[in-house]
């Protein structure tokens with residue numbers, strides 16, 4: 001089992017998310033992360049999701065997803081084929097933070113940002129891969145983290161050609 | 176065309192007429208009443224068949240679609256009617272039947288409020304449809320209906336559900352229809368790759384022992400002629416899946432019989448002996464392959480299919496030929512060497528002999544006094560000059576009909592393959608007769624399945640549909656009983672049935688019929704059944720503990736068919 005990132009482009013119609021997630025549910029596969037957003041092309045929605053799978057079964061899943069009428073294209077990638085990123089937010093008690101002797105070192109080491117600070121709590125932000133945001137969470141644990149949240153993965157492919165735009169051009173030429 | 180203001184319900188009617196719909200199957204109710212009201216003005220162009228249960232409407236639409244090649248259309252109301260239609264929708268999905276099901280829905284303002292007879296139709300049907308769409312505004316009607324028919328019909332066919340909110344049926348709008356012939360996100364038929372054609376032809380030309388597997392894709396693609404030309408040019412023997420039956424005439428010299436669990440011995444065993452296996456419009460269902468780890472391991476595999484998701488899904492293909500089989504088969508045929516494969520073809524005979532001796536002759540010419548299912552089916556096949564459309568229910572009757580009816584023309588076998596829906600037979604036969612009125616339609620059902628949709632006798636009565644119904648009554652849920660006999664130590668848990676007087680039931684519906692229990696009476700009864708074009712119910716008491724052989728037990732290799740000891 002390996003982590004795969006799926007990038008799915010669809011028409012912007014209601015119900016697409018459940019169609020996609022149904023395909024995973026039926027195969028007892030977990031979606032680890034999911035981000036739904038607009039794409040660079042108007043009217044085309046983009047799903048970025050990660051899941052643990054094998055090369056064989058991810059290929060089948062991609063075909064099942066593409067088979068849905070309103071899915072334009074679906075692609076799967078391994079980590080070496082994409083640039084990817086996540087963002088995490090951490091809420092920690094202000095007191096604990098202020099009492100910490102090496103606060104500067106900690107923030108420097110992880111390159112975290114301070115987004116908000118009140119007398120009760122501070123909100124820190126870190127972008128990176130999940131191992132990095134997780135490591136920062138571990139490092140903050142002694143302060144008593146009040147809340148922690150990590151976004152789904154977003155990703156950009158390393159390939160030099162933009163397959164989707166080409167595909168859409170070809171399709172529209174056929175109309 | 177000038178535009179005018181009309182109601183959504185009227186717009187639906189006109190849209191259906193634009194799509195060439197002249198028949199639909201349905202049942203009215205609150206959330207679809209405006210549509211039924213509009214229909215009242217169009218009875219001269221659209222025939223509406225009033226069924227007795229919405230499941231019946233879906234199966235009838237399936238039967239209609241399967242024999243005619245047209246898209247079946249259903250019209251039902253919301254809530255319980257929608258859920259009643261689910262079985263047929265799921266059945267059409269797994270058996271790739273083009274169907275558009277229009278379901279009433281509460282008004283858009285009430286959606287999500289648990290209103291009376293509101294049910295989440297889109298949520299329920301999305302996984303079992305090719306497309307489902309909720310119309311909330313009348314302006315969406317032409318767009319949604321034209322897309323519905325395009326999607327249901329094009330490429331690998333399937334069911335589409337239109338969830339039609341009541342307000343959109345009532346409100347008026349400027350109607351203008353445009354047929355859909357393009358959806359950018361949907362490629363119904365993948366482009367043919369010349370390399371795949373080359374590779375397929377080369378591989379098949381290299382074969383000493385080629386074997387073809389014929390699926391419903393051939394029928395759906397109207398590729399029967401191309402199939403025969405392909406097989407004949409290189410003398411390739413072929414087996415067929417349940418849904419591929421009748422794509423190739425039974426008596427065609429290269430037709431080697433049915434594949435799978437209750438298929439014929441030779442095509443199953445030869446699948447595991449051939450050197451090149453050529454799958455055409457079939458999806459390697461587990462009822463065909465059984466244990467995958469021992470399935471077709473010795474050979475190279477060429478897979479023709481219109482649906483890219485079928486390639487490598489269950490069985491890995493060495494060459495995948497995407498496209499409509501009608502085109503791809505013709506292209507590959509051009510490149511085939513004319514060969515004979517005489518010895519290879521002759522080698523099927525030995526196995527045929529074994530099967531004939533152990534299974535077929537005892538079934539068709541039984542020594543005992545009890546009538547067998549097989550002999551009834553073969554007699555009816557002969558007495559209809561092998562020209563009837565066969566519609567089956569599910570169970571032993573279905574397997575026997577597939578095995579012992581002789582098919583001479585395509586689209587002659589309507590059965591629930593992928594879902595195995597008991598109760599499919601009777602309503603599907605009604606739809607089949609309406610879809611092919613010039614043909615004799617013979618429906619075979621068990622005593623169990625017949626009672627799952629027996630209320631559709633009312634539809635036959637009202638519509639005067641001349642369906643020939645044959646109940647093969649073994650007083651058991653036969654197929655389940657067979658498994659209990661073989662795999663559950665003959666513990667017949669809940670499979671014995673106390674049945675009503677079927678002939679009296681038919682009579683109550685004004686349908687003629689008779690019960691036959693003795694072999695001597697069978698021919699005359701069949702002759703009487705076939706003597707006119709009216710509906711007829713023939714009930715035949717068959718042996719109570721008949722078995723369908725040969726059989727691949729679940730999970731076994733197809734090479735290990737059991738033959739029984741008749």
Ligand SMILES: Cc1ncc(C[n+]2csc(CCOP(=O)(O)OP(=O)(O)O)c2C)c(N)n1
Pocket residue numbers: 568569570571572573595596597598620621622623624625647649651652653654655
């Ligand atoms: C709706 C539905 N329920 C249950 C089954 C399971 N099942 C498959 S075959 C069978 C027995 C069918 O009995 P009958 O209709 O009498 O036909 P026979 O096998 O005797 O020909 C049953 C119960 C099914 N296929 N469909």
